[in-house]
Amino acid sequence: MLEIEKLTHRFGGLCAISDFNLSLQKGELMGIIGPNGAGKTTLFNLITGIYRASEGRMSFEGQELVGAPAHGIVNLGIARTFQNIRLFKEMSVLDNVRAAHYAHVKDNPLTALLRTPGFCSEERRILKRSQELLALFKLEAHAGKPAGSLPYGSQRRLEIARALATGPKLLLLDEPAAGMNASEIGQLMEFIAWIRKEFNLTIILIEHSMRLVMAICERLKVLDFGTTIAEGAPAEIRVDRRVLEAYLGEEVTP
Amino acid sequence: MNTPTITSRWTACGESILACRWILPFLLVVGGILSFVIPSQGLLNNYGQLILATVGINIILTVSLNLVNGYMGEFSVGHAGFMAVGAYISAFLTVKFFPYGAAPFYGFPAAVLAGGIGAAVLGLIIAALSFKTRGDYLAIVTLAFTMIVKSVLENIDAVGGALGLRGIEKLTTLPWVYFWTVSSVWIIRNLVYSRYGRGILTIREDEIAANLMGVNTRQAKVLAFVVSSFFAGVAGGLFAHQLQFINPSMFNLIKSTDILVMVYLGGVGSLAGSVLSASLYTVLLEALRPLGIYRMMFMPLMLILLMLFRPRGIMGLRELAWFVPKRDLDAVSPDAVPPPEIKRPLGNQPG
Numbered sequence: 394m395l396e397i398e399k400l401t402h403r404f405g406g407l408c409a410i411s412d413f414n415l416s417l418q419k420g421e422l423m424g425i426i427g428p429n430g431a432g433k434t435t436l437f438n439l440i441t442g443i444y445r446a447s448e449g450r451m452s453f454e455g456q457e458l459v460g461a462p463a464h465g466i467v468n469l470g471i472a473r474t475f476q477n478i479r480l481f482k483e484m485s486v487l488d489n490v491r492a493a494h495y496a497h498v499k500d501n502p503l504t505a506l507l508r509t510p511g512f513c514s515e516e517r518r519i520l521k522r523s524q525e526l527l528a529l530f531k532l533e534a535h536a537g538k539p540a541g542s543l544p545y546g547s548q549r550r551l552e553i554a555r556a557l558a559t560g561p562k563l564l565l566l567d568e569p570a571a572g573m574n575a576s577e578i579g580q581l582m583e584f585i586a587w588i589r590k591e592f593n594l595t596i597i598l599i600e601h602s603m604r605l606v607m608a609i610c611e612r613l614k615v616l617d618f619g620t621t622i623a624e625g626a627p628a629e630i631r632v633d634r635r636v637l638e639a640y641l642g643e644e645v646t647p
Numbered sequence: 648m649n650t651p652t653i654t655s656r657w658t659a660c661g662e663s664i665l666a667c668r669w670i671l672p673f674l675l676v677v678g679g680i681l682s683f684v685i686p687s688q689g690l691l692n693n694y695g696q697l698i699l700a701t702v703g704i705n706i707i708l709t710v711s712l713n714l715v716n717g718y719m720g721e722f723s724v725g726h727a728g729f730m731a732v733g734a735y736i737s738a739f740l741t742v743k744f745f746p747y748g749a750a751p752f753y754g755f756p757a758a759v760l761a762g763g764i765g766a767a768v769l770g771l772i773i774a775a776l777s778f779k780t781r782g783d784y785l786a787i788v789t790l791a792f793t794m795i796v797k798s799v800l801e802n803i804d805a806v807g808g809a810l811g812l813r814g815i816e817k818l819t820t821l822p823w824v825y826f827w828t829v830s831s832v833w834i835i836r837n838l839v840y841s842r843y844g845r846g847i848l849t850i851r852e853d854e855i856a857a858n859l860m861g862v863n864t865r866q867a868k869v870l871a872f873v874v875s876s877f878f879a880g881v882a883g884g885l886f887a888h889q890l891q892f893i894n895p896s897m898f899n900l901i902k903s904t905d906i907l908v909m910v911y912l913g914g915v916g917s918l919a920g921s922v923l924s925a926s927l928y929t930v931l932l933e934a935l936r937p938l939g940i941y942r943m944m945f946m947p948l949m950l951i952l953l954m955l956f957r958p959r960g961i962m963g964l965r966e967l968a969w970f971v972p973k974r975d976l977d978a979v980s981p982d983a984v985p986p987p988e989i990k991r992p993l994g995n996q997p998g
Contacts, residue, residue: 441859467861481852483964484845487979492845493860502870505841506834512841513974519842520978537979559861 394419394595395440395563400449402439409435410619413449417563422589422596424610424627426603428639431616433599434476437565441473442466453563468496472561474552476568476599482541486532486551489540490523493558523558530554545572553588563595564588570602578602582609607631615639671969675829682825696821698933700889703824704882705925707831709909710918711878714835716907717915718844719871720851721777724903725789726879728796731898732769733762733880734887735806738815741888747816755818759827759884766880767873769796774872778865781854793903800895811894812887819889827885831878832970836918838874840972847871848916908950914960919967924960 395417402410410432417423425433438444440451442463451458453469461469481489498519504512527533530550535543540551549569556564569585570578582605589596600606606613607627615623615630617639623630630636664670685691691699712726737758745754769792776788801809838844846867849857857864887893913924928946935942957963968976 443855443859463855463858464861464863467859472861473859475856479853479856481849481856484848484852485979488845488848491842492849492857492862495842495846495863496861498842500842502843505843506837506874508837508841516841516974520974524978555860 394421394454396450396452397440398450400436400439400451401447402435402444403447408619410439413616413619413621415614417595417597419562419595420593421612422585422598422610424598424600424606424613425616426600426606426613426630427616430618432619433616434567435619436616437473437567437597437599440466440565441471464496467559467561470560470562471565472556472559472563473565474549474556474567474569476571478548478552480540480548480551480555483539485537486540486543487520487523487527487536489551489555490526490558491519493555494519494523497560526554526558546577549573557588557592561592561594563597564592566596566598566600568599568601570600570605573602575604578605581605585609665968668969668973678829679822679825682821686821697889698930700819700821700824700885702926702929703821703828704885704889705906705909705929706828706922707878707882707885708906709913709921709925710832710835711875711882712906713910713913713915713918713921714838714847714871714875716910717917717921718839718851719847719868720915722782722786723773723789723872723875724786724900724907725773725792726875726906727898727900727902728789728793729766729770729876729879730883730886730902731793731796731800731895732766733759733883734893734898735762735800735812735883736765736880737762737884738812738887738893739806741818742812742815745816747814750816750818755823755888759823759881759888762884763877763880766883767877770872770876771869773876774869777868777872790900793898793900797895797898800898807894809895811892811897813892815887815891815893817888817891819885824885824889827881831881832918832922835874835878836970838870839918840975843867843870851916908946911960912950912953914962914964916964917960917962917966918970920960920962920965923962 395415397413397415400410400413401408413436425436427433435444439446440458442458442461442465446459449459453466453471456469458466458469481492484492498515500512500515524533524536527536530553532543532547532551532554535547540548543551553564553566553569566585570581573581585596585598586609588594598606598610610627613623613625613627613630614621615633615636622635622639623633625633681690685699686696708726708730712723715721715723740758740761741750741754745751773789773792777785780788800806806812839847843866846857846862846864847870849860849862850864850867854864883898909924909928910921912928913920913922932942932946935945938945953960
């Protein structure tokens with residue numbers, strides 16, 4: 394589904410990602426872990442078109458991603474959330490989700506400016522879909538509130554709801570468990586498993602919480618300083634020497 | 648925390664007068680009738696009519712600039728430039744093709760429309776610049792644009808150069824001002840409450856996140872700039888045929904600043920605020936005329952006080968319930984019916 398070959402990205406002299414390869418199958422739930430600054434978020438920024446890769450190829454269902462505009466990539470079916478929540482804070486919860494339907498509305502500027510019947514029926518459809526999404530995420534009671542006024546956990550949920558509103562096939566979750574306590578992480582695990590099934594999603598997860606990653610991911614990739622140092626099932630990663638070194642440091646031999 | 652929304656206002660007003668949505672159409676019809684009756688029956692003297700027309704023109708300018716500076720969160724100071732383009736194109740057309748008293752009934756609206764379209768084309772260029780340039784830099788670009796328009800007009804002899812264009816017939820009548828004012832507010836309101844409008848809002852909130860949520864931000868920006876500059880051009884056309892004389896230095900930075908003051912006075916992202924502040928500002932400025940030169944001190948003072956006590960303007964991001972489409976109001980009202988039979992896995996999570 395997602396094919397990445399020899400992806401390399403440099404910021405000036407710094408190589409943020411080097412020679413990254415990935416072949417993702419439909420329906421997979423893959424985790425990417427690594428110490429801070431390993432290049433995980435950069436990878437997401439490259440896939441979603443915020444940065445343009447220095448070298449390498451990326452394709453999604455046969456469509457080339459390198460050089461495509463960010464909104465075009467979303468419309469191919471790749472959506473994401475952000476490590477530091479980036480909701481449209483002053484817009485209402487409902488409008489956050491409605492805005493993410495942008496590409497799915499069939500009208501043109503003229504029908505919108507004149508508010509034709511065709512335009513209104515499209516608006517009704519989008520409104521209904523958005524309300525359903527909000528209800529799924531238990532946010533319908535807050536529909537009219539500014540998104541920035543929601544409590545932290547609800548903002549995280551709204552971010553996922555907003556990402557799903559774009560109609561993705563591949564969902565990129567950037568540290569969804571950041572700032573959550575153990576019981577919240579437990580709920581999040583169930584929740585990710587549920588949206589994966591319900592929305593028929595393929596998911597890539599960036600995470601620091603080993604508990605979460607080890608429990609729900611089928612495959613892991615470990616990054617350190619932009620290079621892939623290990624890949625495999627959680628059980629294998631747990632005992633991989635290079636991974637332990639990256640996280641804990643090398644053993645000093647006397 | 649001061650983040651009022653449509654809902655807070657809506658619920659605050661409850662069953663009050665704002666819930667009666669038929670009042671707005673009623674007022675519009677009354678206004679339309681008055682716009683014909685006032686001049687024909689002489690209910691107001693010429694001076695009063697002039698102020699009314701100026702209020703209308705200023706509402707068009709303020710609402711259209713609010714689209715770019717308020718809803719989209721850009722900072723354009725080029726509105727006087729667009730206004731100049733509209734004024735000159737329409738005035739040139741009527742002066743050139745319809746000698747005094749010979750304008751057919753469609754002549755004036757066609758000329759104003761042409762002025763609007765001319766301004767919209769230039770708006771397209773500014774929109775393209777705004778893809779790469781934001782914030783302070785866009786302000787400088789639009790400032791340069793205003794200056795360029797002014798110097799170009801000063802150097803075209805066909806429109807009178809620096810001396811200005813004379814002999815424009817007084818074709819701006821109250822019904823026409825009323826028609827364009829209502830249309831501009833209605834169309835911009837329609838835009839704001841559409842997917843493009845929500846796209847425009849997301850640009851203000853977080854442009855990168857907007858892009859990553861599938862919003863074609865370029866399309867939304869082009870639309871906002873084109874609609875905004877179109878109505879600035881229309882306002883220019885009305886202005887020219889009201890004053891019967893225009894010269895390039897009328898459309899300088901001071902004019903742009905005037906419109907900016909009205910936008911920020913009324914509140915960014917609020918149509919009702921713009922209508923209110925444009926009316927207040929115009930009428931107050933006239934009422935203070937006896938103070939002579941000192942009246943110019945009043946407005947800056949008012950702006951400073953406003954920024955200190957109500958930094959988001961009179962209406963700041965809030966909207967009059969009458970201006971919000973019913974569907975959008977109902978969707979966020981407390982007794983909105985949630986879609987039935989939803990299975991969700993979050994049963995035990997706090998709401």
